[in-house]
Amino acid sequence: MKGLIELLRVPSLLTIQDAGRKGYRKLGVPVSGFMDDYSARIANYLVGNPGNAPLLEFLLAGPVVRFNASAVFAVVGDVEVRLNGAPIDPWTSHWAKRGDVLEVGTLRSGLYGYIAFAGGIKCEKLLGSCSAYPRAKLGRPLKAGDRLSLGYALLTGREGRYLPKELRPDYSGNEREIRVVLGPNLEHFSEEGIETFLSETYTVTPESDRMGYRLDGPAIEHSSLGADIVTEPLLPGAVQVPANGKPIVMMRDAQTTGGYAKIAAVVSADLHLLAQSRPGAKVRFKAVEVEEAQKLLRKREKTIEAIRAFLEEKMRAYKVKVSGKEFTAFAGKVK
Amino acid sequence: MKPELKPAGDSALLVSFGETIDEEVNEKVHALAKRLEQARFEWLVEVVPAYSSLAVIYDPTLVGFEEVKRAVEGIRVTSERFEGRLIEIPVVYGSSYGPDIEFVANYNGLSVDDIIEIHSKPVYRVYFLGFLPGFAYLGGMDERIATPRLEKPRLKVPAGSVGIAGKQTGIYPLESPGGWRLIGRTPLRLFNPAKEPPTLLQPGDRVKFVPIEESEFREIYLEEWGEGVD
Numbered sequence: 001m002k003g004l005i006e007l008l009r010v011p012s013l014l015t016i017q018d019a020g021r022k023g024y025r026k027l028g029v030p031v032s033g034f035m036d037d038y039s040a041r042i043a044n045y046l047v048g049n050p051g052n053a054p055l056l057e058f059l060l061a062g063p064v065v066r067f068n069a070s071a072v073f074a075v076v077g078d079v080e081v082r083l084n085g086a087p088i089d090p091w092t093s094h095w096a097k098r099g100d101v102l103e104v105g106t107l108r109s110g111l112y113g114y115i116a117f118a119g120g121i122k123c124e125k126l127l128g129s130c131s132a133y134p135r136a137k138l139g140r141p142l143k144a145g146d147r148l149s150l151g152y153a154l155l156t157g158r159e160g161r162y163l164p165k166e167l168r169p170d171y172s173g174n175e176r177e178i179r180v181v182l183g184p185n186l187e188h189f190s191e192e193g194i195e196t197f198l199s200e201t202y203t204v205t206p207e208s209d210r211m212g213y214r215l216d217g218p219a220i221e222h223s224s225l226g227a228d229i230v231t232e233p234l235l236p237g238a239v240q241v242p243a244n245g246k247p248i249v250m251m252r253d254a255q256t257t258g259g260y261a262k263i264a265a266v267v268s269a270d271l272h273l274l275a276q277s278r279p280g281a282k283v284r285f286k287a288v289e290v291e292e293a294q295k296l297l298r299k300r301e302k303t304i305e306a307i308r309a310f311l312e313e314k315m316r317a318y319k320v321k322v323s324g325k326e327f328t329a330f331a332g333k334v335k
Numbered sequence: 336m337k338p339e340l341k342p343a344g345d346s347a348l349l350v351s352f353g354e355t356i357d358e359e360v361n362e363k364v365h366a367l368a369k370r371l372e373q374a375r376f377e378w379l380v381e382v383v384p385a386y387s388s389l390a391v392i393y394d395p396t397l398v399g400f401e402e403v404k405r406a407v408e409g410i411r412v413t414s415e416r417f418e419g420r421l422i423e424i425p426v427v428y429g430s431s432y433g434p435d436i437e438f439v440a441n442y443n444g445l446s447v448d449d450i451i452e453i454h455s456k457p458v459y460r461v462y463f464l465g466f467l468p469g470f471a472y473l474g475g476m477d478e479r480i481a482t483p484r485l486e487k488p489r490l491k492v493p494a495g496s497v498g499i500a501g502k503q504t505g506i507y508p509l510e511s512p513g514g515w516r517l518i519g520r521t522p523l524r525l526f527n528p529a530k531e532p533p534t535l536l537q538p539g540d541r542v543k544f545v546p547i548e549e550s551e552f553r554e555i556y557l558e559e560w561g562e563g564v565d
Binding site: 022023024025026027028029030126127135136137138181183184229230231232233234235237238255256257258262265266267268290291293294297298301 | 341342343344345346347349351354355356368380381382383384385386387388389390392395396399400401463464465466467468469470472508509511526528529532533534537538
């Protein structure tokens with residue numbers, strides 16, 4: 001069978017994800033999809049796929065995979081990768097032939113890694129998406145012995161694409177600044193509470209998963225209106241604060257509505273940074289206006305687009321030094 | 336009443352008619368949701384209604400907050416009625432299907448038959464769906480049968496279980512952990528991803544519970560799920 005790959009070992013949560021489910025949130029179906037869309041899209045571009053193609057997302061430790069047919073793949077993450085026992089580079093597309101065994105190690109930094117295959121993983125779309133949401137039996141976590149088929153793709157020319165280190169997102173370091181747009185339930189918080197949220201440091205706790213990240217730190221004070229609201233829509237990035245004052249940041253598998261007051265929402269351009277923060281990581285929140293947040297996202301989209309063009313060799317990347325600081329500049333034409 | 340429009344992050348605008356649980360306000364929410372969907376704005380991703388609020392989710396690479404705000408402000412929904420369908424939901428009350436029904440009866444100083452009668456009498460309103468795929472927030476339960484949640488939630492509640500939590504009643508669309516007092520179970524499938532739409536209930540629908548016998552439950556269950564119960 002063409003494009004068949006077999007999972008030999010699955011040490012931790014491994015799921016198929018794509019860009020997520022759209023249009024079903026009013027029926028209570030979460031959006032799901034890539035926890036780190038930045039890395040996942042680059043993984044897809046490395047093997048010549050559209051950015052939203054279904055791929056493998058692993059939590060912390062990657063799987064061991066056997067190829068039962070030729071394929072082109074890329075592993076994305078700060079991780080050791082071996083093909084038939086020999087070390088190979090992550091952030092690079094490689095050719096695998098029938099019988100080859102790919103071993104993906106444990107991430108040195110970050111929390112989620114990705115394995116993309118040229119053609120994408122073939123899967124049954126449920127409600128328009130392949131993203132696993134096991135709570136509603138929309139897909140399931142993968143296990144050893146599972147076999148995956150790949151979509152058809154011409155493999156020639158798709159291997160050997162490489163993203164230089166300076167263009168990769170950096171998830172090392174234990175402290176991050178995460179930007180947020182305040183609201184929409186600010187009236188449920190005291191002025192001191194908002195001040196606490198914006199000035200103190202919060203720690204990601206082990207009670208964090210694809211649904212939400214629970215943070216620990218100084219309690220955020222509510223106003224006399226209290227922590228409970230009449231249930232409202234809830235989106236990934238929303239920062240809910242229940243009565244104990246400890247914030248919970250909703251992630252991709254968040255339920256679509258919620259009854260705790262929301263002090264803020266993480267900006268779309270930064271949500272992947274939080275997603276990649278391990279338990280123990282320190283987070284500080286900085287407020288920006290909604291217009292600024294949208295500018296940041298558009299800038300980020302341009303960067304991802306430039307990276308895609310670079311990987312498809314429509315652009316070249318140069319290192320530029322400006323007053324002692326090094327930047328990466330792209331030259332060429334996108335589209 | 337003029338709603339408040341505010342950002343919920345950089346990809347959604349929250350329309351809020353005030354924090355209230357009110358049928359007329361909820362009708363406005365659904366009417367506005369429908370109008371927005373019909374307007375086919377290219378930047379509109381989807382809308383998510385709740386009791387008295389609506390999230391307008393948009394693509395911020397295509398449009399800014401102010402433009403979305405103006406577009407929403409331009410939609411008039413003042414006197415519109417949103418009339419949902421009436422869905423009958425068959426329920427076996429009591430026994431192993433509703434293990435907490437005696438507790439609910441004792442707690443409220445009523446008999447089990449009273450609970451069944453009071454619970455199956457009203458026409459409930461689906462204010463919105465949330466919490467789990469296909470889970471309907473129903474309004475209209477008689478407060479005489481209100482009962483607090485379990486102190487220790489069950490690890491596994493079967494799909495279709497009908498429960499009471501405080502002044503609310505609801506149906507578990509999926510097998511999941513849960514702390515509601517279970518009074519019965521429906522054989523209908525509230526969430527089926529193979530169907531379009533995947534949920535039995537839609538926002539704005541009206542619901543009537545119809546008591547049935549265990550034999551009927553088994554028949555309908557087999558039809559709905561393609562397999563026998565348990």
